[in-house]
Amino acid sequence: MSAPVSIREVAAHAGVSVGTVSNVLNRPDIVARPTRDRVQAAIKTLGFVRNESARQLRAGRSRTIGLVVLDVANPFFTDVARGVEDEASMSGLSVILCNTDEQLPKETRYLELLEEHRVQGILITPVAGADERLARLQQRGTPVILVDSRSPSGSQCSVAVDDVLGGDVAVSHLLDGGHERIAFVGGPVSLRQVADRLEGATRALQRAGPAADDLMMIETAALNVSAGQRAGAAIAELPARQRPTAAFCANDLVALGLLQEMTRLRIRVPDDVAIVGYDDIEFAAAAAVPLSSVRQPRHQLGRTAAQLLLEEALGADGHEHREVVFQPELEVRRSSQARRPRDTAAAPDAAAEA
Amino acid sequence: MSAPVSIREVAAHAGVSVGTVSNVLNRPDIVARPTRDRVQAAIKTLGFVRNESARQLRAGRSRTIGLVVLDVANPFFTDVARGVEDEASMSGLSVILCNTDEQLPKETRYLELLEEHRVQGILITPVAGADERLARLQQRGTPVILVDSRSPSGSQCSVAVDDVLGGDVAVSHLLDGGHERIAFVGGPVSLRQVADRLEGATRALQRAGPAADDLMMIETAALNVSAGQRAGAAIAELPARQRPTAAFCANDLVALGLLQEMTRLRIRVPDDVAIVGYDDIEFAAAAAVPLSSVRQPRHQLGRTAAQLLLEEALGADGHEHREVVFQPELEVRRSSQARRPRDTAAAPDAAAEA
DNA sequence: CGGACCATTTGACACGTTCCAACCAGGGAC
């Protein structure tokens, strides 16, 4: 309840000038030993705590960076956030984490807030792609780094993962496992991630040549569990002959929904239908049948984004915008294990009757 | 790249004094229409952005609150964070989210940081229970509210959920379902949450009277998926006669691990072993066998915590510390459905799902 | 016409810190 104590009171208490106290705080080495001790004692007994606002005002910039994400509850972003934070704290910066819930108004409000805070820079996955506002922000002096999206004009740095490659890797793996009827489950394709993964999947299939069938497209309305369940029901309804033997899902939530429905309908995974997901969320490995999944280097993504930001914010004027692209990796688990040669034909029929 | 523009330049550009610009910003109603328009036009053309640091310095306190959690990736905390944020933004406050990873040094550093930022107050789930440091913080003028833990001395407000009741409800449900050999899976019991849930479980069993067996205790080293798997293996090794017919897990991760192991070993859930988890994380419903779970009002917890904080920070001096306790609710799903006397395999679609 | 009143606007100060030029004492070189 006591009024906060300022540097001035500390100075008075230690019988010294404010400038000296400031020096003790910031460059302890240049102040004589006895004085330093006296000041530090005063700080302790008075319970002095620096006023960050005043420092920032003086310095012109705050010692924080803003991180704006679409959904804090999404494991992808929490891991990215961790990476950002690790890197930031190494430079003595702290992170303000902002959650937009994919709502443009919230995003706008947070951007204003961060600019008012004079943050060192902003890391953002924008709600609707790179934006006019971001360019203006940048122009007014706040560096902006795009996370998991790219600037069409190349006027910003960005970090992303190659989703096309991810789709390619996943489907190639299924082809290697001997699958020929492969479904792509996910949507809406208006999402860049979905479109890219689909493109990669198609590419892998085309490379395999005419031996493989076309990709069976099962578009969903969203990337969540219940969409996966519905897709599962749709697959189960198909006559056994047309049913895909493998499904590549645009993300793990969809894959888990699909897996759940398969389990419920007693369609065996991976024997009847193999499944590969995307994102490798924590629960992929914990699923009843551990889920194969394409893993993105999320932590690394965050670290690199923060590094780019520091480079741009602190570096000399000669800053070149860069677009860093990471490669995803496939984590193979039981849900897509290669089929055993025997009895692959008999089982699904039996299941279909049940 | 241009230097940030200050209120002074706006004033010059609009041919008016700084005080007037400030008034336009803060009390637009008291300034005459034409002047206001002129100033606003100047703000726009110059691209003026308020300097939050300067405002805070002047005001003495910042317009933010600190939220310190053990793990941002934990859905419990992300939901709490959402609640906090919803409530805070209604009062025009923003939230600084800090992640301690359960490490005391990180916690200490963040507390310092938040105090230096002169936040309105701090919401915290402390690493090691309520603390001397927190009391000092509070004494120096920064209100502290405990989240999901209680102050032994009653010197702080707190919000929590009744974990004893949660354990009681879960086990009562299993008893109602006709189970008699019930296991408690989780640990270490040194965690307050685990101890409380265990206590509730025991209480329910005792109330049921001598008809029920004792609780079978399976203590785990941690509350994660692999601990659950190991517990599952241990259960599977028991001779069928001693094997519990139901397991109440201290959290959902453990429950999912257990479920996974049961599936792998072809022990049927819920027919052979019923499972109830705790926390009702998103993936509980998405599990191969949808998981019954005790749900805590997490969002509400966050909102209430923020409300208490505002009450203490803004309210008059006469503030009484309060300890709010919420009641958890059991969400019943397939994993603990009452056993049918016969033919459990026949009607999978009878499973009710929300 | 003087005074009173109102609606606006102004100017100066305070907030807590950092930075920098200036100052001081003492010591060594000449």
Next chain:
DNA sequence: GTCCCTGGTTGGAACGTGTCAAATGGTCCG
């Protein structure tokens, strides 16, 4: 003795904003 150097310390000027008493100018009343 003067001069310069060096390690310490000081005082004061910013930084950008909010606040508030005082100034300004106009209108109305008597």
